[in-house]
Amino acid sequence: MHYAIDRKLLLILIGLISLPAGADQVAPLGFEESIALAAQNNADLQSAQANLRAAEFRSRGAYSGYLPQVSANASRTESSTTTSTNGTSSGVSNSAGVTATQNLFSGFQDRARVDQAAANLESTQAALISAKTQLSVDLKAAYAGLLYAQDNVALTDNIQKRLEENLRLVELRFQSGRENKGAYLQARASVAQARFESLQARQALASAQAQLARVLGVTVAGLRVTGAIALADPGGLPDFSAIVNTTPAIRDAMAKEKSADADVQLARAGFYPSVNISGTVGREGQRGYPENNQRSVNASISVPLFSGGKDIYGVRAASATLDASKASRESLEQQVLVRLTQNYYAYVESGEKLKVDREFLDAAQTRAQIARAQYENGLLSFQDWDRIEQDLIQRQKTFLASTRDRVTAEAAWEQVQGKGVIP
Numbered sequence: 001m002h003y004a005i006d007r008k009l010l011l012i013l014i015g016l017i018s019l020p021a022g023a024d025q026v027a028p029l030g031f032e033e034s035i036a037l038a039a040q041n042n043a044d045l046q047s048a049q050a051n052l053r054a055a056e057f058r059s060r061g062a063y064s065g066y067l068p069q070v071s072a073n074a075s076r077t078e079s080s081t082t083t084s085t086n087g088t089s090s091g092v093s094n095s096a097g098v099t100a101t102q103n104l105f106s107g108f109q110d111r112a113r114v115d116q117a118a119a120n121l122e123s124t125q126a127a128l129i130s131a132k133t134q135l136s137v138d139l140k141a142a143y144a145g146l147l148y149a150q151d152n153v154a155l156t157d158n159i160q161k162r163l164e165e166n167l168r169l170v171e172l173r174f175q176s177g178r179e180n181k182g183a184y185l186q187a188r189a190s191v192a193q194a195r196f197e198s199l200q201a202r203q204a205l206a207s208a209q210a211q212l213a214r215v216l217g218v219t220v221a222g223l224r225v226t227g228a229i230a231l232a233d234p235g236g237l238p239d240f241s242a243i244v245n246t247t248p249a250i251r252d253a254m255a256k257e258k259s260a261d262a263d264v265q266l267a268r269a270g271f272y273p274s275v276n277i278s279g280t281v282g283r284e285g286q287r288g289y290p291e292n293n294q295r296s297v298n299a300s301i302s303v304p305l306f307s308g309g310k311d312i313y314g315v316r317a318a319s320a321t322l323d324a325s326k327a328s329r330e331s332l333e334q335q336v337l338v339r340l341t342q343n344y345y346a347y348v349e350s351g352e353k354l355k356v357d358r359e360f361l362d363a364a365q366t367r368a369q370i371a372r373a374q375y376e377n378g379l380l381s382f383q384d385w386d387r388i389e390q391d392l393i394q395r396q397k398t399f400l401a402s403t404r405d406r407v408t409a410e411a412a413w414e415q416v417q418g419k420g421v422i423p
Helices: 007-018 031-041 043-066 109-175 181-216 240-244 248-271 310-376 382-417
Strands: 069-083 087-105 274-285 292-302
Touching: 031 043, 031 109, 031 181, 043 109, 109 181, 109 248, 109 382, 181 382, 240 310, 248 310, 310 382
Parallel strands: none
Antiparallel strands: 069 087, 087 274, 274 292
């Protein structure tokens, strides 16, 4: 499957490729543009698509057993005979013809091969869906991770500025004798910590940019993103049992079970006779161009009598493999049911946690405004004010992380269902 790139996306892609290594500024990508780039360039998705095309061709080729096999042949034979009485005599024989062979019955091998190819095609289709969902969750995680890294750089810069302002305020009070040296040193240490975290945030930004570039299948430094990923409401409690059999993992397991069943049919074919009919039309003669018409029709039946036990043990082995496939599929159904349940509840909880963290952040911002005014007027100790400031910083960081985690939780819930944003 190939995806067309529209003109706008093409310009973005050309701009990314032509950008010199190490450039700091790149036109920011929106999420929809990122989806199109990933669908076009991701190597894992391209591999899964190529595997599907190969499986489709093999599925079509499996029907060849129902069709006649036609071959053409031509030969020239020269011979000589030497005798004691007649001396040496020679002869030339030329022949050319076309032979068609049709299998009438092969112990149901043809049907089994068609069923096996169809099962392999279903398995490859499930693999493609898995590749799309994996790319979807990787893309959402990388995009949300870069958005988080960008916001974290801005947040750490703001925290550093805020703590530097706090340090100046504490320093003025310390110099005027209204604050102790311990408070001043504590404020200085907080600024040093903020500068270190700002450095960490910038390094994490470079790592997040590289991760998104890998998922998009582009080689470029300095990627930036803009705009949040649209989030869906979890809705009501889904019927997990109904979803199980539609997931890629179970579809793949069911396809493997069908393939194992076809293997049993192929193994049993050794106990059945094989019936073929063939016909040849040609010409033969001793001149340069064969002048005599030749026609023949042949029907044959082959009945197996003894193969040294190979067929018996082959059927038993194929049957055991089928039993193992059934047991594996049943076990996998339970595992998928557990994953569906866990991922859905984690998805719901991530949304509720984001709401709670938003409430705490609003409260922390209000408390920090009040506490600053109280500290400036001498109504609040440094210890209490610093504790409120640190709580605000922590709430800001937690809310930022919860925003990212909400996206990844939804992506994980989509992945286990076999859904995603990749078309």
